[in-house]
Amino acid sequence: MILRRVRDLALLIPSALLVAVGFASVFANDTGDLSNVSLLYGAAFLGLVVVAHVITTVALPDGDPYLLPLVAVLACFGLVELYRIDESLARDQGTWFIVGLCAYAGTVFALRKDYRVLRDYRNVLALAGVLLLLAPRLPGISNPENGAYLSVVLGPIRFQPTELAKLCLVLYLASYLADNRQLLVQEAKGPFGVLPPLKYLLPLLAVWGATMLMLFVIQDVGSALMYFGVGLALLFIATGRLLYPVVGLTMFAFGARLLYETRPTIQDRVAAWQKPFDIAIYEKDPGGSYQLAQGLFAQSDGGMLGQGLGGSIVDYTAKTGGTYPLPAAKNDFIYALIVNEVGLIGAVGLLLIYLLIVWRGFKVAIVAHDSFSKLVAAGLATVFALQVFVIVGGVTKVIPLTGVTLPFVSSGGSSIVANFILLALLLLVSDRARRDAREDLDRAKGGAWR
Amino acid sequence: MNQGVRRIFVVVLGLFAILIAATARWTVVEADDLNQNALNRRPQLETARVPRGTIRAADGTLLARSIKQDDGTYRRRYTEAAREASHFVGYSYTNAGQDGIEKTHQDDLVGKVSSAATLLSALRGNERGNDVVATLEPKVQRAALAGIGDRTGAAVAIDTRTGGILAMASTPNYDPNDFATDAGIKRSYSAAGKPMVNKATQGAFPPGSTMKVVTAAAALASGKYQPDTLIDGSSPLIVETVPLSNFGGEQYGKESLTYSLTHSINTAFARVAEDLGPDPIANAMKDFDFEEQLPIDFPKDHLLASGVRDSRTGKLIPVNADVDIARVAIGQERLLVTPLQMAFVAATIARGGDKPRLATVERVLDPDGRTVKRLGDGKSAGRAMSRRDAADLTGMMEKVVQEGTGTAANLTGLSVAGKTGSAETDQSRDLTDPWFIGFAPADNPRVAVAVVLKDIVGGQGGINAAPIAKAMMEAAL
Numbered sequence: 001m002i003l004r005r006v007r008d009l010a011l012l013i014p015s016a017l018l019v020a021v022g023f024a025s026v027f028a029n030d031t032g033d034l035s036n037v038s039l040l041y042g043a044a045f046l047g048l049v050v051v052a053h054v055i056t057t058v059a060l061p062d063g064d065p066y067l068l069p070l071v072a073v074l075a076c077f078g079l080v081e082l083y084r085i086d087e088s089l090a091r092d093q094g095t096w097f098i099v100g101l102c103a104y105a106g107t108v109f110a111l112r113k114d115y116r117v118l119r120d121y122r123n124v125l126a127l128a129g130v131l132l133l134l135a136p137r138l139p140g141i142s143n144p145e146n147g148a149y150l151s152v153v154l155g156p157i158r159f160q161p162t163e164l165a166k167l168c169l170v171l172y173l174a175s176y177l178a179d180n181r182q183l184l185v186q187e188a189k190g191p192f193g194v195l196p197p198l199k200y201l202l203p204l205l206a207v208w209g210a211t212m213l214m215l216f217v218i219q220d221v222g223s224a225l226m227y228f229g230v231g232l233a234l235l236f237i238a239t240g241r242l243l244y245p246v247v248g249l250t251m252f253a254f255g256a257r258l259l260y261e262t263r264p265t266i267q268d269r270v271a272a273w274q275k276p277f278d279i280a281i282y283e284k285d286p287g288g289s290y291q292l293a294q295g296l297f298a299q300s301d302g303g304m305l306g307q308g309l310g311g312s313i314v315d316y317t318a319k320t321g322g323t324y325p326l327p328a329a330k331n332d333f334i335y336a337l338i339v340n341e342v343g344l345i346g347a348v349g350l351l352l353i354y355l356l357i358v359w360r361g362f363k364v365a366i367v368a369h370d371s372f373s374k375l376v377a378a379g380l381a382t383v384f385a386l387q388v389f390v391i392v393g394g395v396t397k398v399i400p401l402t403g404v405t406l407p408f409v410s411s412g413g414s415s416i417v418a419n420f421i422l423l424a425l426l427l428l429v430s431d432r433a434r435r436d437a438r439e440d441l442d443r444a445k446g447g448a449w450r
Numbered sequence: 451m452n453q454g455v456r457r458i459f460v461v462v463l464g465l466f467a468i469l470i471a472a473t474a475r476w477t478v479v480e481a482d483d484l485n486q487n488a489l490n491r492r493p494q495l496e497t498a499r500v501p502r503g504t505i506r507a508a509d510g511t512l513l514a515r516s517i518k519q520d521d522g523t524y525r526r527r528y529t530e531a532a533r534e535a536s537h538f539v540g541y542s543y544t545n546a547g548q549d550g551i552e553k554t555h556q557d558d559l560v561g562k563v564s565s566a567a568t569l570l571s572a573l574r575g576n577e578r579g580n581d582v583v584a585t586l587e588p589k590v591q592r593a594a595l596a597g598i599g600d601r602t603g604a605a606v607a608i609d610t611r612t613g614g615i616l617a618m619a620s621t622p623n624y625d626p627n628d629f630a631t632d633a634g635i636k637r638s639y640s641a642a643g644k645p646m647v648n649k650a651t652q653g654a655f656p657p658g659s660t661m662k663v664v665t666a667a668a669a670l671a672s673g674k675y676q677p678d679t680l681i682d683g684s685s686p687l688i689v690e691t692v693p694l695s696n697f698g699g700e701q702y703g704k705e706s707l708t709y710s711l712t713h714s715i716n717t718a719f720a721r722v723a724e725d726l727g728p729d730p731i732a733n734a735m736k737d738f739d740f741e742e743q744l745p746i747d748f749p750k751d752h753l754l755a756s757g758v759r760d761s762r763t764g765k766l767i768p769v770n771a772d773v774d775i776a777r778v779a780i781g782q783e784r785l786l787v788t789p790l791q792m793a794f795v796a797a798t799i800a801r802g803g804d805k806p807r808l809a810t811v812e813r814v815l816d817p818d819g820r821t822v823k824r825l826g827d828g829k830s831a832g833r834a835m836s837r838r839d840a841a842d843l844t845g846m847m848e849k850v851v852q853e854g855t856g857t858a859a860n861l862t863g864l865s866v867a868g869k870t871g872s873a874e875t876d877q878s879r880d881l882t883d884p885w886f887i888g889f890a891p892a893d894n895p896r897v898a899v900a901v902v903l904k905d906i907v908g909g910q911g912g913i914n915a916a917p918i919a920k921a922m923m924e925a926a927l
Contacts, residue, residue, distance in 0.1 A: 378458065
């Protein structure tokens with residue numbers, strides 16, 4: 001047991017090294033002033049990671065040992081990049097990290113006994129989710145940006161409710177599908193002979209409806225894609241029927257097409273995606289491809305090995321009256337900044353860390369005993385993976401660009417808090433599943449200590 | 451259900467593979483295209499971030515250096531000596547781009563490093579470009595400017611042993627420091643006297659009688675003429691129904707080729723050209739790199755090829771096709787040359803017919819002061835004429851300065867070889883472009899020069915241009 005604890009602590013070494021080397025490189029590149037005070041951010045951040053580790057080992061001794069260290073690597077990497085853009089961003093990120101850790105600890109302790117109580121609150125969760133989604137349109141706290149309603153403003157705090165809403169959606173779907181999957185699997189013939197009876201299509205329609213609501217009311221295509229994807233994935237996992245994703249994707253395509261026809265801002269996004277280097281589209285403001293093109297230039301500047309941490313040109317001419325070489329480097333385009341600094345090699349490393357987290361998440365789903373736990377774990381892992389795909393795919397011109405955060409790396413409080421709660425839920429499911437598995441094994445071995 | 455989870459994971463794997471492929475596309479596969487995309491301003495921003503190396507003149511005078519701004523970027527400052535040689539030094543600013551040797555030696559000045567070295571250099575800290583030592587000699591440049599004064603004109607001096615440009619004067623100058631602001635750029639381009647045209651390398655002047663040097667080279671190369679071959683110098687000569695006269699309508703009898711050059715007899719050289727025919731003249735011009743860009747490390751958009759140009763389109767016309775060769779031979783017709791071209795002709799004769807590879811920079815030094823590159827080593831750019839013909843021509847040109855039209859270029863105690871020119875540009879207002887080309891010392895040449903002034907009333911090469919050439923050669927020796 002002690003050996004395991006030591007091993008778990010050793011898993012944090014990569015994060016520590018990353019912070020040390022990262023900060024050192026940024027210093028080396030910023031030949032101006034080198035202050036010991038700013039180095040403290042790094043040390044304090046590492047301290048927080050250790051605190052999170054202690055909370056986890058005490059409260060969830062059987063939780064997946066790799067998830068937290070992997071998240072720590074992401075968070076440390078994000079901190080170095082934010083520090084590199086602006087010292088105050090790193091300070092804010094550190095503050096949000098503390099809030100996120102509180103949310104993490106709160107979730108763990110509140111649900112430590114049995115997180116499955118959430119299953120009984122699905123209608124509350126659904127309502128909360130819809131309210132969160134609609135919040136950005138409420139007068140007084142609404143804060144539209146580029147035609148999309150992504151955030152609310154409460155005094156000094158800017159909050160993106162879609163980040164929390166994604167957790168509500170996954171929990172709601174997991175609960176609903178765990179209860180009704182038997183009915184959905186049955187070979188019942190519906191109105192058109194092929195589809196299941198209408199009432200069994202309800203969950204699908206509900207998800208589709210929520211997604212369309214998002215598309216048309218808050219005009220956030222990226223989040224809509226994320227939500228709809230996780231909905232289809234959970235339906236497929238719960239029923240094993242390919243029909244759901246196929247019909248679902250067709251319906252999504254129909255909705256997206258309708259949106260494209262009726263909303264000029266969406267047409268601009270698609271045009272910018274198709275021809276980012278077309279001079280007319282490039283210079284169009286707002287709604288042009290300037291950001292995307294600059295993001296691509298930053299990536300090509302990075303090349304295979306990158307310009308080194310601190311080597312990217314982020315906001316140079318902003319001060320001399322020119323234009324931003326890399327707009328939104330701290331959130332939407334942080335991936336382009338990372339590619340610029342650590343190159344293709346570093347970017348692949350980052351994506352592999354995300355993939356490892358997703359893999360651990362799916363592994364929890366497979367090990368878990370009951371269907372609710374399986375669906376929760378798989379849903380959280382899927383929504384996490386889709387979020388990475390939507391933003392990285394947008395920055396690399398795979399899909400039209402929409403602003404969602406790069407989990408644990410982008411600057412942004414709501415993203416950190418929501419993803420820490422996501423991590424807490426995953427670890428709760430994992431702790432339960434692995435404890436059950438261990439106890440089964442112990443019983444089989446006659447109580448022998450592993 | 452576990453199978454469904456596994457399948458979804460396979461889909462996620464596929465999505466991440468797409469992301470990696472897309473990142474590889476922009477960072478590796480299409481990186482070169484993107485880096486060169488016209489919308490991409492990163493290369494220029496890069497230059498503002500790394501301090502460029504300094505530019506110094508051959509005598510050590512500071513010409514340009516980069517000064518750190520409050521915002522952490524670096525900005526170029528040009529000294530008085532650089533403002534005197536603005537066309538040569540050029541400028542470098544984020545908004546304006548580069549010009550002059552700032553442009554041709556951009557890679558040296560920013561100290562381009564291979565991408566594998568970037569991680570190391572990032573950790574090593576303070577990156578800095580290489581320093582450049584130019585071939586420019588400020589005292590020669592100053593002599594040229596002082597001589598030209600507030601008139602429009604140009605002068606070039608070449609170190610005949612190294613091919614280095616000692617002076618490149620073009621008036622009026624501009625102030626490279628003005629290019630830091632958009633307003634300054636605009637002002638420089640709209641200023642009177644077209645300061646942004648480098649008259650030394652792209653100014654198109656009729657060469658007048660300085661062209662007789664090339665004609666003489668063609669005559670010697672043909673084997674039909676020696677310095678003492680006699681030619682009829684009577685005036686006028688009817689060429690293509692239009693009479694061609696000597697300067698001031700002067701009459702000569704049968705005179706030697708040397709005497710004809712010494713006194714710049716138009717009719718004699720026109721008769722030589724008619725006798726030789728167009729091809730030998732055209733070949734001699736080609737041998738001196740007319741009709742093409744000269745071998746020099748200087749921005750291509752400032753280099754104009756010399757030759758006969760269509761007066762309407764400005765396009766080059768081959769000399770041996772439908773051109774009045776007798777008038778080309780004495781520097782008239784539609785022949786237009788640059789001062790750099792004529793200095794190149796003089797330098798080539800000075801080198802015994804061997805064309806020099808011209809240079810604007812003699813050394814590149816790394817930040818620790820080690821020489822990483824050496825240029826201007828006097829390498830040959832091919833042969834224009836035989837050593838014997840060049841020696842004969844040198845002797846003829848010495849006579850021009852000793853007792854002919856170019857006596858004003860005579861240096862005490864040193865022999866100078868040269869040729870004057872006075873190209874009429876507006877007969878009604880008596881305007882000419884006076885020229886002098888030459889080199890010194892004639893027996894062991896070290897410097898070659900070309901000087902021209904624009905639209906001087908009653909101007910004569912021997913009176914207006916020769917003293918400037920003399921001052922430049924004096925300063926160089």
